[in-house]
Amino acid sequence: MIQERKAWSLNGMLGILIIAILLAATVFSFIGQQFIIGGILLVVVITLGSGITIVQPNQSVVVIFLGKYMGTIRHEGIVVTVPFSLRRTISLRVRNFNSNKMKVNDVNGNPIEIAAVIVFKVIDSAKAVFDVDQYEKFVEIQSETAIRTVATKYPYDSFGEEQLTLRGNAEEVSNELTVELQERLKVAGVEVIEARLTHLAYSTEIAQAMLQRQQASAIISARKQIVDGAVGMVQDAIERIEKDGIVELDDERKVSMINNLLVSIVSEKGTQPVVNTGTLYQ
Known part of the structure; x- marks a missing residue:
């Protein structure tokens, strides 16, 4: 593999000055009818002039002479390099590449759309x-290719399970994508600065079904949290009643009280209390 190295170059302003002096000497040689010297000087002027090149900021110029790599010029400005060489300009500026939206299958086989x-x-x-x-x-x-590889390693969503997902762990997925890309692109002399997901969604053919699944999962999680809270509240209520000696509750009344409190707290609609004022015959 070819490694970048510095190409021979001469300061452009100095090179132009030398060319100007040689050109003036060429003119005087022809005027003085010294055609051989003038011809030699003219060849030298043309040779040096063919090596003049301009390097823009944050660009490099790869110098190739007779099919051989001669080196790279990185310093900006005008320079004189190897005469009659082929010079190819390469941008060293930071660039973005936006991938197309791709349809791939996640680790569970669900079709998703992804882009980065x-x-x-x-x-x-x-x-x-x-x-x-x-x-x-x-x-x-x-x-x-790297985006497809990373997308197939993880599920789109975990639905409550503790694992890395494309939707819930964007930072970790982006870091892995950056590492995967750097490994693939180092052969091209490219450094990956960052890789981020810009689009992530279920494919259209399963989007509605997966939305219903997400909603069901959210409802189950919410109801579980409500029930856990209701049980704690009922337990605290019974303990306080017994501790303060407000009323003595037997097992049957405890069961009835727990049932009423749980129904009141857990019910999605407001409950209507029934007031017991006692019986006619005590």
């Missing part, structure tokens, strides 16, 4: 140019 945004930049220009073909397309394909 990948933030990356090139850190090794030589690898980006020579180790992969069209590194932008390589990033796109590998990103979608």
Whole structure:
């Protein structure tokens, strides 16, 4: 694998000054009818001039001469490098890639729709140019492959079970996606800065059924919490009555009281109390 190295280069302003001096000497040589010297100087001027290149901020230039990698220029500005070389500009700026919405199956086999945004930049220009073909397309394909791989490891939702899920553990899933992508893209000299899920939903064909399942799970959880609270309240009420000596309750009356209190507290609709004023014959 090719490793990035520094290419030979000369300060551009100094190079232009040298070319200007040689060009002036060429003109005077032709005027003085020293055609051989003038021809040689003209060839030197053309040779140096062919090596002039401009490097923009946060860009690098990969220099190739006769099919051989000569090195990379990273410092910005105008420079003179290897004459008659092929120079390819690579952006080192941070970029985003938004994946398409993909339909995949989670670990439980449920079809879901998922998409992510990948933030990356090139850190090794030589690898980006020579180790992969069209590194932008390589990033796109590998990103979608990594998203599919991570999505199939987890369920969309746990429905009350204690486990990592795509919906409930977005931070952990994003971190794993970043690691998975970095492993795949390091061959292209690309650094993954961040990977985040931007879209996550059940596929349309099961969305309604899964919504009903979520609602049922939420109702069961809420009712369980209500019942647990009601039992505690009834227990506290009986203990206080007995402790303060307000009234003595036998087992039958305790059962009746517990039943009435639980119905009153747990019922979804307001209960109508029945007032017992005693019997006609005591």
